[in-house]
Amino acid sequence: MTRSLVVVESPAKARTIRNYLGKDFDVKASVGHIIDLPPDRMGVEFDGETFTPEYVPIAGKEKVIDQLQQASRRVDTIYLAPDPDREGEAIAYHIAQVIQEALLSGGKTTKRARKTKEGQETKEAKKTKESSKKRSSAAADQAMPRILRVRCHEITKAGIKQAFADAQQLNELLYQSQQSRRILDRLVGYEISPVLWDKVRRGLSAGRVQSVAVRLVVDRERAIEAFKPQEYWSVLAQIDAGSKPLFEAKLHKSNGKKAQVDNEQQATTIKKELLQHSPAQVASVVKKQRKRSAAAPFITSRLQQEAARAFRFTPKLTMRLAQMLYEGVKLGDEGSTGLITYMRTDSTRVSPQALKEARAFVKKSYGPSFLPDKPNMYKNKKGAQDAHEAIRPTSMKHTPEVVKPFLDERCYKLYRLIWERFVASQMVPALYDATQVDIACGSHELRATGSVLRFEGFLRVYREAVDEDDQEAAKQRQQEKVLLPALEQGQTVNLQEVVCKQHFTEPPPRFSEASLVKELEEQAIGRPSTYAAILATIQDKGYVAKQEQRLHPSDLGRVVTDLLVENFPNILDATFTANMEQQLDSIEDGKGDWQQMLSHFYKPFQTDVQKAKENMRDIKRMQEPTDIDCDRCHAAKMVIRWGKGGYFLGCADYPDCVNRRNFVRDKGKIVLKEEPKTDVVCAKCQAPMQVKQGRFGSFLGCSRYPDCKHTQAMGTGAKCPKEGCDGDVVSRRGKKGRAFYGCSRYPDCDFVSWNKPVNTPCSACKHPYVLLKTSRSGSVHECPQCHNKTSVE
Numbered sequence: 001m002t003r004s005l006v007v008v009e010s011p012a013k014a015r016t017i018r019n020y021l022g023k024d025f026d027v028k029a030s031v032g033h034i035i036d037l038p039p040d041r042m043g044v045e046f047d048g049e050t051f052t053p054e055y056v057p058i059a060g061k062e063k064v065i066d067q068l069q070q071a072s073r074r075v076d077t078i079y080l081a082p083d084p085d086r087e088g089e090a091i092a093y094h095i096a097q098v099i100q101e102a103l104l105s106g107g108k109t110t111k112r113a114r115k116t117k118e119g120q121e122t123k124e125a126k127k128t129k130e131s132s133k134k135r136s137s138a139a140a141d142q143a144m145p146r147i148l149r150v151r152c153h154e155i156t157k158a159g160i161k162q163a164f165a166d167a168q169q170l171n172e173l174l175y176q177s178q179q180s181r182r183i184l185d186r187l188v189g190y191e192i193s194p195v196l197w198d199k200v201r202r203g204l205s206a207g208r209v210q211s212v213a214v215r216l217v218v219d220r221e222r223a224i225e226a227f228k229p230q231e232y233w234s235v236l237a238q239i240d241a242g243s244k245p246l247f248e249a250k251l252h253k254s255n256g257k258k259a260q261v262d263n264e265q266q267a268t269t270i271k272k273e274l275l276q277h278s279p280a281q282v283a284s285v286v287k288k289q290r291k292r293s294a295a296a297p298f299i300t301s302r303l304q305q306e307a308a309r310a311f312r313f314t315p316k317l318t319m320r321l322a323q324m325l326y327e328g329v330k331l332g333d334e335g336s337t338g339l340i341t342y343m344r345t346d347s348t349r350v351s352p353q354a355l356k357e358a359r360a361f362v363k364k365s366y367g368p369s370f371l372p373d374k375p376n377m378y379k380n381k382k383g384a385q386d387a388h389e390a391i392r393p394t395s396m397k398h399t400p401e402v403v404k405p406f407l408d409e410r411c412y413k414l415y416r417l418i419w420e421r422f423v424a425s426q427m428v429p430a431l432y433d434a435t436q437v438d439i440a441c442g443s444h445e446l447r448a449t450g451s452v453l454r455f456e457g458f459l460r461v462y463r464e465a466v467d468e469d470d471q472e473a474a475k476q477r478q479q480e481k482v483l484l485p486a487l488e489q490g491q492t493v494n495l496q497e498v499v500c501k502q503h504f505t506e507p508p509p510r511f512s513e514a515s516l517v518k519e520l521e522e523q524a525i526g527r528p529s530t531y532a533a534i535l536a537t538i539q540d541k542g543y544v545a546k547q548e549q550r551l552h553p554s555d556l557g558r559v560v561t562d563l564l565v566e567n568f569p570n571i572l573d574a575t576f577t578a579n580m581e582q583q584l585d586s587i588e589d590g591k592g593d594w595q596q597m598l599s600h601f602y603k604p605f606q607t608d609v610q611k612a613k614e615n616m617r618d619i620k621r622m623q624e625p626t627d628i629d630c631d632r633c634h635a636a637k638m639v640i641r642w643g644k645g646g647y648f649l650g651c652a653d654y655p656d657c658v659n660r661r662n663f664v665r666d667k668g669k670i671v672l673k674e675e676p677k678t679d680v681v682c683a684k685c686q687a688p689m690q691v692k693q694g695r696f697g698s699f700l701g702c703s704r705y706p707d708c709k710h711t712q713a714m715g716t717g718a719k720c721p722k723e724g725c726d727g728d729v730v731s732r733r734g735k736k737g738r739a740f741y742g743c744s745r746y747p748d749c750d751f752v753s754w755n756k757p758v759n760t761p762c763s764a765c766k767h768p769y770v771l772l773k774t775s776r777s778g779s780v781h782e783c784p785q786c787h788n789k790t791s792v793e
Contacts, residue, residue, distance in 0.1 A: 003024055003025065003026055003074060003075050003076075004024065004025050004026070004075050004076070004077040004078070004079060005025075005026050005028065005068075005071050005072055005074075005075040005077070005078045005079065005145075006021065006025050006026065006027045006028070006078075006079045006081055006150070007027075007028055007029075007030055007068060007078070007079070007080050007081065007082075007092075007095055008027065008028075008029055008030070008081045008082060009029060009030050009031065009032050009082040009083065009088065009091050010029055010031070010032075010323075010327050011029045011031065012324065012327040012328055012336075013029070013081075013155060013327040013328065014027045014028065014029040015328065015336055016155050016327060016328030016335075016336040016337065016338060017081070017152075017155065017160060019335045019336055020157050020160045020161070021160070021164075025079075026071055026074075026075065028067065028068060028071060030061075030064060030068065030082070030091060030095055031061075031064060032091065033058060033061075033090070033091055033094065034057065034058060034061045034064055034065050034068075034091075034094060034095060034098060035055040035056060035057055035058060035061075035065075035094045035097075035098065036055060036056070036058050037053060037054065037055065037056075037182065037183075037186055038054060038056045039059075041190075042186065042187075042190045043055075043056075043186065044183050044186055044187065046599075046602060049595075049599065050595055051183060051595060051598050051599070051602075053179065053182075053183055055094065065098055068095060068098065068099060069098065069099060069102040069103075072099045072102065072103060072145060073103065075145050076145050076146065077145055077146045077148065078096075078099065078145050078146065078147045078148070079148050079149075079150045079164065079167060080092035080095055080096060080147065080148070080149050080150065080170070081149075081150040081151075081152055081163070082095075083342065083344070084151035084152060084153055084342055084388060085342075085344050085388075085529060086174055086175075086177055086178035086181070086588070087178060087529070088151075089149075089170070089171055089174040089175050089178060090175055090178040090179065090182070092149055092170060093170055093172075093175040096147050096170060099147070100144070100147070103144060103145075147170070148167040148168065148169070149167065149168055149169060149170045149171065150163050150164055150166075150167045151163060151166075152342075153341055153342050153388055153389060154326075154338055154340075154341045154342070154394040155326060155327060155328050155337070155338025155394075156337060156338055156394045156395065159338070159394065173587065173588050173589070173590050174588055176587055176588075176594045177584050177585070177587040177588035177594070179594065180584055180587055180594040180597060180598060181584055183598060184208060184580070184584075184598065184601065185207060185208050185209075187598075187601075187602060187605070188206060188207065188208040188571060188605075189205055189206060189207055189208075191605070191606075191609045192206035192564070192568065192571075192609065192612075193205050193206050195567075195609065195612050195613055195616060196560060196563070198613075198618075198620070199563065199616045199617065199618050199619055199620060200556075200559060200560060200563070200619045200620055200642070201556075201620065201642075201644065204541070204556075204560065205541060206560070206564060206571075207534075207537065208571060208577065208580070209525060209526040209530060209534055209577060210534050210537050210538050210541075210543075211560075211561070211564055211571060211572055212525050212571075212572060212573075212574055212577050213516065213520060213525070213526075213534050213535070213538055214538050214543045214544060214553065214557050214560070214561055215561050215564075215565065215572050215574075216511065216516065216519055216520075216574075217510075217511055217516070217538075217543075217544050217551050217552075217553045217557065218553045218557055218558050218561045220508060220510060220511055221510065221552065221553050221558075223507065223508055224507040224508060224510065227507035227508070229504040229505050229506070229507075230504065230505045231262065231263060231502065231503070231504055232260070232261060232262060232503050232504070232505065233261040233262070233263065233264065233266065233267040233500055233501065233502055233503065234250060234251070234261070234500070234501045234503060235250070235251035235259075235261060235267055235270050235271060235274070235498065235499075235500055235501075236248055236249070236250050236251070236498070236499050236501065237249050237250075237251075237274060237441075237446055237495045237496075237497070237498045237499075238495070238496040238497040238498075238499075239439065239446075239448065239493050239494070239495060239496070240493065240494045240495075240496045241485050241487055241491065241493045242493075243485050243486075244485075245483075245485075246496060247448055247450070247482070247483075247484055247485065248448065248482075249437070249439055249446035249447060249448040250446060250447055250448070251270065251274075251444060251445075251446060252438065252445050252446060252447035253444065253445040254270065254443060254444050254445075255443050259444070264500070264502065267500035268500065270444060270500075271498045271500055273441075273442050273443070273444065274441050274442070274444060274446075274495060274498050275495060275498055276442065277441045277442035277444075278441065278494055278495035279492045279493060279494045279495070280439050280440060280441035280446070280492070280493055280494075280495060281439070281440050281441075281490060281491070281492055281493070282437060282438070282439055282440075282487050282488065282489055282490060282491040282492075282493060283438040283439060283440040283445065283489070284436075284437070284438045284489055285435065285436075285437050285487050285488060285489055286435070286436045286437075287433065287434070287435050288434055289431060289432070289433060289434070289454070290431070290432040290433075290434045290451065291429040291430070291431060291432075292429055292430045292431075292432065292457075292459075293376075293429040293458075294376065294424045294425050294426075294427055294429070294457075294458035294462070295421065295424075295425065295464060296348040296378035296390065296425055297348060297350060297378070297390035297391060297392050297421060297422045297425045298390060298391040298392075298418060298421055298422075299345055299346045299347065299348060299390060299391065299528065300319075300343060300344050300345055300346060300391070300528035300529060300531070301346070301517055301518070301520075301521040301528045301531060303318060303322065303343070303391055303417075303418070304318050304319070304513075304514070304517050304531060304532065305514040305515075305517050305518055306417060306421075306464065306465060306514075307414060307417065308512065308513050308514035308517075309465035309514055310413075310417060310465045311410075311413055311414075311417075312549065313410070313414070314513060314532075314535070314536070315513055315517060315531055315532035315535050315536075316532045316533070316535065316536045317410070318414065318532070319343065319344075319532040321410055321411050321414045322340065322343035322391070322414060322418075323343065324411060325338070325339045325340045325343075325411060325414065325415055325418075326338055326339075326340050326341070326342060326343050329403070329406055329407060329411070330406060331398075331403060331406050332406065337394075337398070338394055339393060339394060339398055339403060339415055340391055340392065340393060340394060340415070340418055341388070341389050341390075341391060341392050341393075341394060342388050342389075342391075343391050344388070344528060344529040345388035345389065345390060345391060345528070346380070346381070346527075346528045347380055347388055347389065347390060348378040348379070348380055348390045349380070349389055349390060350389055350390055350392060350422075351389055354389070354392060355375045355426065357395075357396045358396060358422065358423060358425075358426040359371060359375060359426055360396070361396040361423065362423065362426055362427055366427070366460060366461075369428070369455075370427050370428055370457065370458075370460065371426075371427070371428065372426070372427070372428050375426060376425055376426055376427075378425070390422075391418055391422075392418065392422040393415075393418065393419050393422060399419070400412065400415060400416040400419050400420075403415065420461050420462040421462055423461050423462070424458040424459075424461045424462035425458075427457055427458035427460070427461065428455075428457045428458065429457050429458065430453065430455065430456055430457035430458060430459045431453075431454040431455040431457065432451040432452065432453055432454060433451060433452045433454050434449070434450075434451040435449070435450050435451065435452075435484050435487075436448075436449050437449075437484060437487055439493060441495070448482075448484060449482065450482035450483055450484040451482070452483060509550075510550040510551060510552065511550070511551045512549055512550055512551065513535055513546070513549075513551065516535065516551060517531045517535070520534070523574045523578060524578035524581055524582075525574055525577050525578055525581070526577075526581065527581065538557075542554055542556050542557075543556055543557035543560065543561075544557055554646065555645075555646030555647055556646060559619055559642070563616055563617060563619070566616070566617075567608065567611065567612040567615070567616050568605075568608055568612065570604075570605075570608075571605075580601070583597050584597075619642045620642060622640070622641065622642055623639040623640070623641060623652070624639060624640035624641075625637060625639050625640075625652070626638050626639060626640060626649065626670050628649065628670060628672070630651040630652070630653070630657060630659050631659070631661075632651065632657055632659035633651060633653060633656075633657040633659065635653060635657075636651055636652040636653040636657065637652050638650065638651060638652065638659075638661065639651075639652045640663075640670070647663075648660050648661065648662055648663070649661040649662070649663050649670070649672070658706045661673070662692075676690065676691050677689070677690050677703055678690065678691060678700065680700060680712075680715070682702040682703075682704070682708060682710050683710060683712070684702070684708055684710040685702060685704055685707075685708045685710070687702055687703050687704045687708065688703050689701065689702060689703065689712070690702070690703045691714070692711075698714050698731075699711055699712070699713060699714055700712045700713070700714060700715075712730075712744075713730035713731055713732050713742075713744065714730060714731045715728050715729070715730050715731075715744070716728070716729045716730065716731060716741065716756055716757075718756070718757050718758060718759050718769075719759055720743040720744070720745070720749060720751050721751065721757050721759070721768055721769040722743065722749055722751045725743060725745060725749045725751065726745075727743040727744040727745035727748075727749050727751075728743070728744045729741050729742070729743065729744075729751075729753075729756070729757050730742060730743070730744045740752055740753065740754050741753045741754070741755070741756055741757060753771060753784075755771035755772055755773050755782075756771065756772040757769045757770075757771060757772075758770050758771070758772050758781060760781065762783035762785065762786060762788055763788065763790060764783065764786050764788035765783060765785055765786040765788065767783050767784065767785040767786065769784075770782060770783050770784070770790075771783075771784055772792070779791070779792040780792060
């Protein structure tokens, strides 16, 4: 046997690696995990001291397992090359176990032997054990192939060669850390979820990290609701220094103290005093050079945040695109090549060879003045793992322009972002000439600030997108656009106009996906590799909804959060969750015992679960009385109940009276929510249809409900653009709640679109309709045929 078996987790990665290794290597893909904890039960036994996980083949993976077992008998070396992280180590570890058991038993082991709750072996286990003994002598004669772990940090020819040269034994500590995380999450989910099913609604789930993320969104929403705006005023003066242009100065001090203007009367008084003392005198002019250094190359969380700001990519989409770039893209005659290094990392470290290539590229492309004397080095944040490099291009020859023909639009955008950030990280700072001018005007002092870009530096290549919540960054960007005239101390200037503006303090902004990732990272909740899954899960489960790019908690999210905080305060505590992450890291470092960590957590947790079963508020059966009369039977009061769509008002005489109404809470008071009638007529009873709110948004329901239960999708006002169809375009929802547009005559007409069709012909190619697309920069009409874009006023 001279062939070697290589097992990766992705078919795309397998194709790329196969190109580099040659015919002596048989490369196969496991397509992710092949075994896992069972989906229909806890799958973890605890005898009071020790945890024993039960692993079973994942449904549909029996064929993959059989292929790996068969292939392992024809080789002398097996290289396990899933992704180089904890998850990849667990995949590799389980593949090794399955292969070793098959070789030792002389047969397949797709059905794993397991223990019963009493600790006795099942018949299947005994049979497997006896069969293993019979084959043990024959297996001993056959030499076991070597099993080595390969960690590919970049899927390039040089990277693969280096990874195979550095092949090592499996890292048991890394596997134990990942297994501990998996068991921990299983314990939390499978113990708490049934309690929620009983008290709230069946099908709910609780997660050790996802529940904390939901709490952050809920707490932020409540802070917004509790916020009381405070009035304040700004006073701004247009200054004429004798040369154009005029510039603006803002009230900075009054009577030697920082100015604080609370109302219009104060602002008006200050305005009069300023005008009375015009012309004013320049008190000081401070000029200094300001440096702005480039940001470090991307780590996972920063990439997710920047892609969300720049392109509105969800973290889940960002990671999927990054995975494709990492695993390999076909580049014409060059074949399949990995374009970026491994994308799950929280280290800013860059290899010496990559730094050398980047510096050579900067010098050649932009000149020596853009190259720092020494490579720029960046510090990792506290607690960061340093197993992988920062996310960077694998080769400087693969510029965005070179690879653009081989990438789709979204992959190209993300690759360009990674490329530009990495190149900029090895360039000199941008230099600004910053000027601060203070103007004395009676007892008041005005201040003007501005800056001029003196040398582009790294800004020649890359400029970070500004988070719309970051007011300080936005203010700094604004100052960069202000050009002040040449001024000298003691110079006389005139106040041409003084303007007073009213403002109100604003509540904290709702989280966007980017800012929630940032918050999770800052509080050390979860790992960078889990953020995308966390955000996807809390939205898929209906705890959080994204509206206009902001995360809003649903009634369900609020209810579940409140119940979990009341009954499992540790699980919902950010500090506790961050501490658990540190303990998992310590297991990986060999400084902690995974069994002890789980036991220390589980024993008090079991007590909390038992208390919750007995004491948790029963939302499902709740009936909160109100003083609102039922407008249907007029014989009973309405009560607040809980249903699939959240809270609603129902008649206390249910089921004799099935009246139900939506409501809102206004400063603690219950206010009925009127459901507006439309000019659309019910197709069944001819009554007017009403706009109603459901789990997946607005829809039309008959005003005679519950006597008539007819519903239909909301119309958009556009006619179906498909030739020969007279249907209307209506708003629909997919299985996971994502909105799309389709024809009202479905299934007779199968027209669908992610963007709203508008019955306006394309101005360029005369296509009969265009699509309305909205982005941060505004709305445009885009032709689906020629992609011509026109702005929407």
